[in-house]
Amino acid sequence: MRLGKSTSNLFRQRTDSTGGRLDVSDFNNVIEVNSEQQWAEVEGMTPYVALSEATLAENAMPAVVPQLKSITIGGAVSGVGIESSSFRYGLPHETVLEMDVLTGDGRVLTCTPSNEFSDLFFGLPNSYGTLGYALRLKTKTIPTRSFVELKHQRIDNPSRYFEVITERCDSDIDFVDGSVFAIDEHYITTGRFVDSAPFTSDYTYLNIYYRSIREKSTDYLSAYDYLWRWDTDWFWCSKNLHMQNPVARILMGRKRLGSITYAKVMRWNFKWNITGTLNRIAGYYPETVIQDIDIPVDNAATFLAFLHREVGITPIWICPIRAYNRSARYPIYPMHPDTTYINFGFWDGVKSREPHPPGYRNKKIEHMTTELGGIKSLYSDSYYSEEQFWRHYNEPVYRALKAKYDPDNRLNDLYNKCVMKQ
Numbered sequence: 001m002r003l004g005k006s007t008s009n010l011f012r013q014r015t016d017s018t019g020g021r022l023d024v025s026d027f028n029n030v031i032e033v034n035s036e037q038q039w040a041e042v043e044g045m046t047p048y049v050a051l052s053e054a055t056l057a058e059n060a061m062p063a064v065v066p067q068l069k070s071i072t073i074g075g076a077v078s079g080v081g082i083e084s085s086s087f088r089y090g091l092p093h094e095t096v097l098e099m100d101v102l103t104g105d106g107r108v109l110t111c112t113p114s115n116e117f118s119d120l121f122f123g124l125p126n127s128y129g130t131l132g133y134a135l136r137l138k139t140k141t142i143p144t145r146s147f148v149e150l151k152h153q154r155i156d157n158p159s160r161y162f163e164v165i166t167e168r169c170d171s172d173i174d175f176v177d178g179s180v181f182a183i184d185e186h187y188i189t190t191g192r193f194v195d196s197a198p199f200t201s202d203y204t205y206l207n208i209y210y211r212s213i214r215e216k217s218t219d220y221l222s223a224y225d226y227l228w229r230w231d232t233d234w235f236w237c238s239k240n241l242h243m244q245n246p247v248a249r250i251l252m253g254r255k256r257l258g259s260i261t262y263a264k265v266m267r268w269n270f271k272w273n274i275t276g277t278l279n280r281i282a283g284y285y286p287e288t289v290i291q292d293i294d295i296p297v298d299n300a301a302t303f304l305a306f307l308h309r310e311v312g313i314t315p316i317w318i319c320p321i322r323a324y325n326r327s328a329r330y331p332i333y334p335m336h337p338d339t340t341y342i343n344f345g346f347w348d349g350v351k352s353r354e355p356h357p358p359g360y361r362n363k364k365i366e367h368m369t370t371e372l373g374g375i376k377s378l379y380s381d382s383y384y385s386e387e388q389f390w391r392h393y394n395e396p397v398y399r400a401l402k403a404k405y406d407p408d409n410r411l412n413d414l415y416n417k418c419v420m421k422q
Helices: 047-055 073-079 118-123 156-169 209-215 223-227 238-242 246-251 259-274 272-283 295-312 358-369 386-394 397-403 414-418
Strands: 002-004 020-025 031-033 039-042 058-061 097-101 108-111 132-143 147-155 175-182 183-193 218-222 289-297 317-321 341-351
Touching: 039 047, 047 058, 047 073, 047 223, 047 246, 073 132, 097 118, 097 147, 108 118, 118 397, 147 156, 147 209, 147 223, 156 175, 156 295, 156 317, 175 209, 183 209, 218 223, 238 259, 238 341, 259 272, 289 295, 289 358, 295 317, 295 341, 295 358, 358 386, 386 397, 386 414
Parallel strands: 002 020
Antiparallel strands: 031 039, 039 132, 058 132, 097 108, 097 132, 147 183, 147 218, 175 183, 175 317, 289 341, 317 341
């Protein structure tokens, strides 16, 4: 059984399923926003763009809003998400207060941190729909103001770079993330809510946000535009679709620029393998390297040096993460609650004139992640052996949850789904 829905942010191909499709597309409504008590109640298939519009109208926003408009709140909770407020509020699942989950055995269970289904509440994150589907969630919101003031700071030394990020996480600001453009060119971007702005920039059409990081030391965006500053260009990946050409942007039109359009093109390319065919004709052996890796900050400079040396993709997105509730444990995505992590996001293809085994660079990344005490997101390709996989993602707890909430295996298995692509 798989979900029948129109959007997906999985970056891995899957085999065709002979099972049924569960149509949950109508579970896409914002039920209530209570800015005074700082929560929003919402259905699981609601995209964050709709949720943010509803909350911003009440001068609030979800505590963590993942970067792309096509991401749904149910997807971010069951598949892990992140953004520049994660240094204060953790990952999206950490600010969920309760949720209704449709389990594999057909029950709809209201799960909270303290009721009889608390094991499912804490076990659902990173389960990717293999334990159940979140139909309704109640999540924390935070107050907003009209604008966000941005400060971009360049730091050349990588070790100093991560030291300064840690310092910024300890300061009185609202957002922190970063961008690495070269081995000696790193930027920290901090954001602060403000009531007024001397000007505002527009990166929803002809201007490109990530380029402004190198060009401006100070910038201002509306609160709404700040949340979606990355979406128009899918961070910087729109270049692979030639959508950073001004003429192409004009022809595409403002409304079609963004992650929803790009994801459709990506799935079409997966189906027909157009780029793979073109690369073979040109004599290249490409490998897709699309990963988000969380590394303890003390090892972040080592991991960055490894990426430059062995992978060679730039830019790289940088985002610090700290646990929102240090007493909470999410066993299927086990980050140490007392550790500051740095998320490295790098998304591109690496071409070579020499053939390599499948997953050549991705396997190196997985090995280094393990060596440095990190953990990787599972939305993209994984190459772990079954033993390695379950060592990272807590097989005993997962099997116990599977036996309790999906005893007949109506839903997929996490390893089969994320590694075997079934």
